[in-house]
Every structure is written in structure tokens, then in C-alpha cells.
Amino acid sequence: MLDNALAGIKVIDLSRILAGPWCTQNLADLGAEVIKVEQPGRGDDTRQWGPPYLEDKATGEQLSAYFSCCNRGKVSVAVDFSSAEGAAAIRELVRDADVLVENYKAGSLAKYGLDFPSLQALNPRLVYLSITGYGQTGPMADKPGYDYVFQGMGGLMSYTGQPDGEPGAGPLRTGVAVIDLSTGLYATSALLAALFQRHTTGRGQYIDIALLDVAVAMNANQGANYLVSGKNPERSGNAHPNCAPYEVFRCADGHLILAIGNDGQFRRFCAVAGHPEWADDPRFRSNALRIVNLPALRGLLQEAFPTRTRRAWTDAFDQANVPWGPIHSLQEVFAHPQVKHRRLLQVVHDPRLGEVPTVRNPMLSGSGRNPSSVLAPPLLSGALHLPPPAGLEQSAPATRHPSTSSS
Template identity: 75%
Template sequence: MLHRALEGIRVLDLSRILAGPWCTQNLADLGAEVVKVEHPQRGDDTRGWGPPYLDAADGSDARLSAYFISCNRGKQSVCIDYGQPEGVAQLLELARHADVLVENYKVGTLKRYGLDYASLKAINPRLIYLSITGFGQDGPMADKPGYDYVFQGMGGLMSYTGQPDGSPGAGPLRTGVAVVDVSTGMYATSAVLAALFQRQQTGEGQHLDIALLDVAVALNANQGANYLVSGKNPQRTGNAHPNCAPYEVFRCADGYLILAIGNDTQFARFCDVAGRPDLAQDPRYVTNSGRIEHLTELRKVLTALFPTRSRADWTSAFDAAGVPWGPIHTMEEVFAHPQVQHRQLRQVATHPVTGEVPMVRNPMLPANPQPLKPPPLLGEHTGVTAVAAIAAAR
């Protein structure tokens, strides 16, 4: 089972916020031992990113922010101040026995303490050292910091996300979750797993350089390819798809739904359900390319058509005819959905201080997973003897 795939792999996690911790949480979920190194007073910044917080079940002052919970389960927390010589010595000892180190400090920060890749490679040539930064390890902006929001804009994602000019609420819009950070964590996970596989063949570690800007540019996917092929900047189209039509949100008599037509056959079936088979024969709309070219006219027809029926009427007819559609759920509706419940996506871990900690199952792992380990309290596993034991465990 995948939850034991990385048993025996030790990860030293010097990362904070989301991209790095998302990667190391994946590694922990896959069975790696992850030691999260935190500042003795502040810890990971996201410990204070609330409300909401999960308060201690025993009535103490201990608490976990929901943000921190989302990306730090299954880890040990050790407080080490690497600004002090003894802290550097502890980290060096941990690195000597680690398989993977993950850090997301500004370029050059860890080098000042002798904790850069070149220094650690000298004592552990098998170490896989992952650096996550905003702009990468080199280039004219390598020394600059940056957050997810910055790269959603700089990487192009926000330029075509939002309502088009002339519409209510027009303007660039970010996604509702830190999609660049999360995607960076996933790319970083893949890179670490590939490096571990390569190390089996070569016996050597390596330095992995993952940049949020690089990921943001890659995330443009078909929109980036659209530009490279056509030379035209993608425009904001609200909820409409740039390459498929009709593929967007429509308002019914009592709510909204997503109509997701992916080919001409599906469009013909939709037209039959809608009582407008003539639309599928209209030369403007017979092909997907034609529907994209004449989307303004088609949208006017459909926008007037959908409010004539309830959402339940439409969706039951769509299901019967094989027309792709989707709901727009609140979080409450998401976790109450029978398919989500069947897939056991909501999981609960138990912490001795905070009690039950609700979390989301890692989609890489199957349903009916092994019991999850909760995220740690700040410094929960700290202590000279604990650090020494971790370092000497091999």
C-alpha cells in the first residue's frame, strides 16, 4: 500500500507556509518520517493564520489553526534556533542522517549558516536537497521573496481569470485557494520521488530547484499554448471555457449549474433535452469551433432558456441523456455529498491535547486509509534527547 511506500525515508522539513509543507505532508502521508524544524518562539507562520482555530480539548491554551492543520499532519515538530551555534550543530547532525531536506528560505540565507546544499553534500552525499523559492536559485530576481498571490498575477493566471471588460465586476481575479503554492508542492513531491528513484541507481543525492514563478507559468496549460500558437493574449471570459462551448455556468429558475459540453455529440444531446434540436443543426453551432466563434449569440439563447426550468428538472434530464453537468457546492454540501462520504475524503486524527482533528484524505491514497497522524503542536518533539534520538535512529 502507498501509505508505506516511503517507510525508512527521513525528511528534514525546514519549510513554512504552504508550498513546502504541502510537499512534506505528501511525503509523510506516503510513509516518510518528517521532522519539521520550527523557530522556538514563532514556529511556522501559519500557526497564527486564523481564525478559525481548533482549541485544545483539555482546556489548555494550546491550539492549531485550520490553515496549519491543512498541510502539516503526520510530522514531528522540533524547535531549533539555527541562529545559535548549538542550533546549527543540531541541524547538521539531523542532515547527516536525512534522506531529504526541504527548505523555502530566500536564496543565500542558509548558506550564511553553513546549511546550504554544498555544505551538507560534503557530510551527506546521498542527501536530496529541495529548495522552493519564488523565482528560483538564479536569475535577475532570484533574491526577491514572493507569495502565491504575486505569482498568480505575474505568471499570467489572473490576466484571463475574472469577468470580461464591460461586465459587472470586471477585472483580474485570483483563485479562491493558493493554487500556485499547492501546485508547487505537488511538483516538488514529484521531483523528490524522482530523485529518490534516481538515487537508487546512482547512489547520489542532488539539489532540486523549484520556483513558484516556473510553476505559475506552467499552470497556464492550454491558455499558455493558446498564446504560443496564436500570438494572442487570452482574455477574461468569466466562467466560459476558451476552447469548448457551451462550457460554463448557467442560471436556472432556482439556482446555478455547470454545463460542460466537450464535443459535438454532447451538444446535440443537450439541444434535444432543451427542446431546441434546431440549434444543433444551425451552421453556426454544428461544430465546437463554430460555437466558440459565435459564442456571444449562443450564450444569449441559452441564458434565456435555462431559467424556464428548475435545476432539478434540467439535471435529471441531463443525467438521462448523458449530458455532462455539475453542481456548485458550498463546503458544507461538499462534505455532505454521498460520493464524497463514500470515498471517505473527510478524515479525523486524534491528538492527545487537541482531541479530534478533522482533515481531508490525501487523494493519492485509497479509501479506508490507515489512521492519520495529527499535525504537531509547536515543539512537541523538541528536547536535546529527542533530537539526538532522531539523528541517531539509524
């Protein structure tokens, strides 16, 4: 089972906010031991990103739902590595670690002896991954960055939102931090590849992951459309840039998603709609023609859909094998029988927080892993306080902590 695939792998997690923690939570879900290093008394910034909060009823200590979404399965340790004792404690942790993940500004950790060259000298097998906004080199390498910035800078927002001339026209961000989440997934893949490669080379390596790089790569077909045509994609609301009809339509009692991916599906849809002639209309015979003539086609569909209820349409679509989808609230999502069957809601138990609802990692949806074996996101007051390494001279801690690099 994949839930034990990384058993025996030790991960030191110096990352905060979302991209890095999303990566290290993936590693924890796959069975790795993940030690999350947090600043004493403050912890990860997202511990305070609420409401809503989970709460220790005995002490009143709160833990934000945001923090809980990406820190399952980890043990927290409180270390101020801007002090000599703290930095030495991290180096001790690294001596037998397999992976270190950090998301501080480029070059920030070198002053504490926690950069890759310093730690590789202690542990040649260490895989060291840095997540920053712009990468370790280049004219903007020293700048911090957050997901929202890169949704705009990487191009995503330029073609997301209602088109000019429509109500609510303008650039629009996505409802979740997709650049952060995708960065965490790219980082996970890179780490797994580096661990696999280490079996051959016997050595670790340095991995440089940038949110900007991910944002540009995530343009996917839109990016390819621009590179091939030389034309910037425009905002198209809920419509697909390469398939038609592929968007949201209003029925007599609500909305549904029609997702036509080929000409055969379109022909079946036309029959269900009571207009088989549309499939042979010279404007709509192929997907390419439907894209060119989408305003005319959309007008016909916007007249047809309100004549029936959602149930009437979707029952007919199911019988005719026409692709469609609902638009669910999250309450409807977690109540859906298929979501329940896949056991995507995973409740873990913490002696202080009680039952903590989390979402099962999609890589493990088929796993028989018992949620009771999964560590709940740790409270800050439960973080371990590491003693200074033996023989280290005591010194006063520095007054500032390295600044955040990316979300």
C-alpha cells in the same frame, strides 16, 4: 499500499507557510518520517493565520486550521539554527536523512552551513530541495514572493475574472493558493523522481523549484493558446476558452454547470433543451464554430435555462448523458455521498486537541490506512527541543532568523 511506500525515508522539513509543507505532508502521507524544524517560541507563521483555530482545552494553546491543512503526519522540533548549536543540531539530523526541503531566500542557509554543498559533504545521498519565489539564479533571485504575487505575475489573473463591460469586471485571484499548492505537488514529484534515480546513482542531488516557474507552467492550455496564436487570452468569466457551451447558467431556482466537450454531447443537449435545430445551425455545428459564435449561443441558453428548475434540467441531462455539475458549498461537499464513499474526510486524534478533521490525501483515497495511525498536526508546545551536539562550544545565538522566501 501507497501509505507505506516511503517507509524508512527520513525527511528534514525546514519549510514554512504552504508550498513546502504541502510537499512534505505528501511525503508523510506516503509513509516518510517527517521532522518539521520550527523556530522556538514562534514556529511556522501559519500557526497564527486564523481564525478559525483548534484549541488545547487544558492550556488554551491554539493551532490554526490553516496550519492543520498542510502539517499532518509530522513531528515538530524546536531549533534556532541561526545559533551555532542549532545549526550543528540540524547537521546531525541530516547525517542519516534522505531528503531536506527548505524555502528560505536564495543563499540564506549558506551562512549557517546548511546549504546543499555543505550538507552533501556530510551525506552524499541527501536529496536537497529548495523552494523560492524566483529560483536560485537570475535578476530577481534575491526577492521574496507569495502565491498571490505569482498568480498575477505568471499570467493567471490576466484571464481570470469577468470580462470588461460586465459587472465586477477585472482581474481575479483564485479562492485558494493554487500556485503554492501546485508548487508543492511539482516538488513532491521531483523528490520522488530523485529518490528513484538515487537507486541507480547512489547519490542525492539538488533541486531548484520556483513559484514563478510553476505559475508560468500552470497556464497550460491558455499558455499554449497564446504561444500558437500570439494573442493574449482575455477574461471570460466562467466560460471555457476552448469549449462551448462550457460555463455556469442560471436555472429557475439556482445555478448549474453545463460542460459540453464534443459535438455529440451538444446535439444531445439541444434535444433535451427542446431545440434540436440548434445542433444543425450553421453557427453551432462544431465546437470551433460555437466558440466563434459564443455570444449568440449564450443568449439562447440564457433564455432557455430559467424555464426549468435545476432538478428538471439535471434529471434530463442524466438520462441523456449530458455532462453537468452542481456548485456546492463546502457543507454540501462533505455531506455528498460520493465524497463520503471515498472517505475524503479523515479524522485523526490528538490527546490534547481531541478529534482533528483533515482531508485524506487523494493519492490514498483507496487506502485502508487507519486514521488512528496518522499523526495530527503538532502543537508548538509539543515540539521536541534538541540538545546541542556533544562537544560543541556554547555560543550566543544570532539576533535574526533567515527571512521567508516564499509561501
